[in-house]
Amino acid sequence: EDQVTQSPEALRLQEGESSSLNCSYTVSGLRGLFWYRQDPGKGPEFLFTLYSAGEEKEKERLKATLTKKESFLHITAPKPEDSATYLCAVQSGTSGTYKYIFGTGTRLKVLA
Amino acid sequence: EAGVTQFPSHSVIEKGQTVTLRCDPISGHDNLYWYRRVMGKEIKFLLHFVKESKQDESGMPNNRFLAERTGGTYSTLKVQPAELEDSGVYFCASSQGLTNEQFFGPGTRLTVL
Structure with a gap:
């Protein structure tokens, strides 16, 4: 069965303290x-798409990487405005029926 | 460019009543998706439209849920009759292609009392 697991569930960082969020997946x-970012009361906001192992994408303080089993979202020198829930989603399936x-x-809180 | 919009933002109804949620996708996006997030759980797929056709409705919980997409533009999701377990946040998303990123609306928070 296709599955996506994110860790940790919650993370508190001091401003400037870099860290990584993990997304492990098992899909056919x-x-x-x-990767999406979601602020309270809002819908998920698109951050990155990764398609193949070894691929990396960067945007400001965020960098996403992908292997055959997991993805990491690295946050470098975070600021309080980076506080949000970060969601990972995997798209799988065959032609015409992608899920x-x-x-x-992961609920991230960055303290000033 | 306008994003995905959803109406209403909140709805509180009693068990047994009917509720209709509306989603307006980004103009030109043929793909429209409905999702639901129950408190404490992950966002779960409900169904996928390509233009006006239902491509995949395998995530619909039961036949109390009916989704339509008139003319391939906006979509509605009707719950009739509503049950307590239908409470949650219903998100709509749209995308240009099947493998492109999806753009989400702000969601409709449904509370069934």
């Missing part, structure tokens, strides 16, 4: 892995 036929499977997310 990976089409892509997506998104979400993890439960």
Whole structure:
């Protein structure tokens, strides 16, 4: 059964303290892995898409990497405004029937 | 460019009543998805439209849920009759292609009393 697991569930960092969030997945036929950021009361906001092992994407203080079994979201020198829930989603399936499977997310709190 | 919009933002109804949620996708996006997040759980897929056709509705919980997409534009999700376990946040998302990133709306928080 396709599954996505994110860890840790919650993370508190001091401003400037770098860390990584993990997304482990077990799916048949990976089409892509997506990272989203979600603020309270809002919908998920797209961050990155990764399609193949070894791929990396960067945006400001965030960097996403992908292996055959997991993805990491590295946060370098975070700021309080980076506080949010970070969601990982995996898209799998065959032609015409692609499904998104979400993890439960990592709640990040960055303290000033 | 306008994002995905959903209406209403909140809905509180009693068990047994009917509720209709609406989603307006980003213009030009053929793919429209509905998801639900029950408190404490992950966001779960409900169904996927390509234009006006249901491509995949394997995530729909039961036949109390009915989704439509008129003319391939906006979509509605009707729950009739609502049960307590239907409470949660219902998200709509749209994408241009099947493997492109999905853009999410702000969600509709449904509370069934």
